[in-house]
Amino acid sequence: MHKKLFIPGPIEVKEDVLAKMAMPMIGHRSKEASELQRRISEKLRKVFYTKEEILLSTTSGSGLMEGAIRSCTVKRAAVFSIGAFGKRWYEMGINNNVPADLFEVEWGKAVDFNEVDKVLATGKYDLICITHNETSTGVMNPVEELGEVIRKYPEVVWCLDAVSSMAGTKIEVDKLGVDICITSSQKALALPPGMAVCSFSQKAIERAKNVKFRGYYLDLLALYEYIQKKDYQYPSTPSLSHMFAMDYQLDKILEEGLDNRYKRHIEMAEYVRAWGKEHFELFADERYLSNTLTNIKNTRGISVAELNKELGKRGFQISNGYGKLKEQTFRIAHMGECTLDDVKELLVNIDEILNF
Amino acid sequence: MHKKLFIPGPIEVKEDVLAKMAMPMIGHRSKEASELQRRISEKLRKVFYTKEEILLSTTSGSGLMEGAIRSCTVKRAAVFSIGAFGKRWYEMGINNNVPADLFEVEWGKAVDFNEVDKVLATGKYDLICITHNETSTGVMNPVEELGEVIRKYPEVVWCLDAVSSMAGTKIEVDKLGVDICITSSQKALALPPGMAVCSFSQKAIERAKNVKFRGYYLDLLALYEYIQKKDYQYPSTPSLSHMFAMDYQLDKILEEGLDNRYKRHIEMAEYVRAWGKEHFELFADERYLSNTLTNIKNTRGISVAELNKELGKRGFQISNGYGKLKEQTFRIAHMGECTLDDVKELLVNIDEILNF
Structure with missing residues (x-):
């Protein structure tokens, strides 16, 4: 089963774009x-x-x-x-x-x-x-x-x-x-x-x-x-x-328009941040939060690896903390062609897995 | 129109292989x-x-x-x-x-x-x-x-x-x-x-x-x-x-088998060399001819650019001489999934264009 990627690259590529990779x-x-x-x-x-x-x-x-x-x-x-x-x-x-x-x-x-x-x-x-x-x-x-x-x-x-x-x-x-x-x-x-x-x-x-x-x-x-x-x-x-x-x-x-694209990214970022703050804490300085990725502090001591495994069964993938932050944070990327609906779908699944 | 490539890379890639480039x-x-x-x-x-x-x-x-x-x-x-x-x-x-x-x-x-x-x-x-x-x-x-x-x-x-x-x-x-x-x-x-x-x-x-x-x-x-x-x-x-x-x-x-693959390359090379010697001369020392590409000396003073243009109209592409050999030689690559039939088809077209 393909897992929808919410990791900071590689990310989801649309089918019509993938098809161009196959040109002679x-x-x-x-x-x-x-x-x-x-x-x-x-x-x-x-x-x-x-x-x-x-x-x-x-x-x-x-x-x-x-x-x-x-x-x-x-x-x-x-x-x-x-x-x-x-x-x-x-x-x-x-x-x-x-x-x-x-x-x-x-x-x-x-x-x-x-x-x-x-x-x-x-x-x-x-x-x-x-x-x-x-x-x-x-x-x-x-x-x-x-x-x-x-x-x-x-x-x-x-x-x-x-x-x-x-x-x-x-x-x-x-x-x-x-x-x-x-x-x-x-x-x-x-x-x-x-x-x-x-x-x-x-x-x-x-x-x-x-x-x-x-x-x-x-x-x-x-x-x-x-x-x-x-x-x-x-x-x-x-x-x-x-x-x-x-x-x-x-x-x-x-065609989407650059400003529309940035707006879509901000909407996704704000949604994930709000969710992150509701259930956990954000890792980064709140004045300088990324618009393409949110790093969430694992304040509940969940097993991030286990969460990702469960998400995998449902067709999603997020990222564990990077390097020394492994298991201390988890990261959700929201960039590229990802939409607010995609993000909501992911978070609903995390809610279900973590019984929120 | 797609041109079948007989240049020393990029070469023709089979459709089923190209399709793998489009995997998620x-x-x-x-x-x-x-x-x-x-x-x-x-x-x-x-x-x-x-x-x-x-x-x-x-x-x-x-x-x-x-x-x-x-x-x-x-x-x-x-x-x-x-x-x-x-x-x-x-x-x-x-x-x-x-x-x-x-x-x-x-x-x-x-x-x-x-x-x-x-x-x-x-x-x-x-x-x-x-x-x-x-x-x-x-x-x-x-x-x-x-x-x-x-x-x-x-x-x-x-x-x-x-x-x-x-x-x-x-x-x-x-x-x-x-x-x-x-x-x-x-x-x-x-x-x-x-x-x-x-x-x-x-x-x-x-x-x-x-x-x-x-x-x-x-x-x-x-x-x-x-x-x-x-x-x-x-x-x-x-x-x-x-x-x-x-x-x-x-x-x-x-699956083809490496030895079969080498044999196919030698067959193509020998066919192109024979054609090259019949109508032109080979550029390289005959003791050390390449099995994947043949460089042909333009002894007839044809316009290689013009030949390639005509070939292009028919859906084929070969290579002009490299660098200082431009117009002095032309190169036909015969490698990868290319077959003897592909090579024959190309040469028949060159024959027609050059009135051989």
Whole structure:
């Protein structure tokens, strides 16, 4: 039996979108392939609110995160982590011999923008990495406030991990001043995993030109230059199946309307939060709750594994707490094509299992 | 109109295999996902004739090629290039600050194993990269002879790019002594592009432990260790769609029987070579012709672009010469699920267009 996924990726993909994954192959050096990537890029520019170039990568979001910190750091990277995925970004830097420092907050909290200000004011850093939406904690960082701070430092390239938020909440990339905004297919874009995309600003392009060892496959400048040289093609063979599905799904997203989409996500989030507060507590700082995922503190000491097993029998799946939060929290993702009715159906089933 | 692809990847994928790309999502941290990757690995071990571990990567073949040279070179890499893809391997090394030397032969020739012997005898190198099947030239290197030479140097980790040959011709990885044998989905495995796989020997594992900066996403040791730690799971979110299709297609390959599959490839290759020699000349050294692709010298000075355009109207596509060989050669791939009848149909159409 298929389980309806309420985990923070992979998430449910609609049948008509899945069907596009099964389209017959085309040559990746054909005019058709160029047109396909150009169309995708144009649509993603709308979703990202950017005029900058869009890069596609046949990797998970991690591939582009690594590409960003490695391709665009000359002096030193400041990585602000609010959970597991922020810390991963730091490891990517260290593993690539990129000078980097890690600034952590307690899990459940957002980034302190005064701290960001203080760190950048040292002048030691020319790149900053921030997770927008941290699925390990359920916190969504306040990007507007962060933007105000970071824009004071024109030397700093801003990399934003919007893997689990882009297309589920409004992120106005150009207005905020984000240089490299990264997302991947299997979250709020509601596609199967296997492709990541990012915006790539002129500032980031110029910076990358000064970085000597950017590698090959994850070199963002190489991806950019290939688009220019070969008219929206990819340096190696991309996952065309994902591109067919993305091209189609982006039409559906724009048809729904971005504002409607964000509103739907907020409605789902509010419903889950209210339920969570009624029966448990929320894990994250209430000022910075995620719109795409809710992390619920297991104040009743239930067995989350057992709950998920029972849910599985009914055709649903949620997520246990991440890493050290296993059994201490459980997470319900509400993103992509998920609707308020889907969320209600899930919660009714949890109510039944837990005798609420 | 769909064009039947006779290009060296992407190639034709059967409808029932494409349908598997459209399967609904599962959690990538589930028992199901572990079982899926374990099944794929077991089947690939048969195709690779290896007892070593199999790594999956959500990238094109280039991703694993970069991972191999970067993860496993301590002293210096010797890259033997016989065309465009061999040279790419050298660039990957250089771009990652991996000490490397490039040894090239004239396009159309195979690697000279006496030269390999001489180079390795210097004791300067602890890793060697060789392209098995070079699609830019149509040469298939003699791996048996190369194996005899390379096995004399137990310190040397052997990386073999079998991207366009694995599953189309017999490559007995363990017997040959290949440490990292790489292929990708969109060639003779007859799957859509988007996933690469490799074998990873104990020698390569031990070597990688001594390499400091292996990066993150393309770090072969990290992929290996995650399999051990998390029971055949992937460090980030893999392309599950490709895994569903690969699991299914590998059953079909093993059902056909590997020897039958190789025989079918030889029959197609011999038919195309005979046709090529009748009307043109073959580009590659006749002792080392590829079984999966034939590169034909344009001795008649036809317009290859025009030929391909006419073929396109009839629902077929071949490849122009690669890079500097554009219009000087044309390439017909005959791999994957392609049959002798498919090849005959293509050539009859070329005959008609060129009035043969």
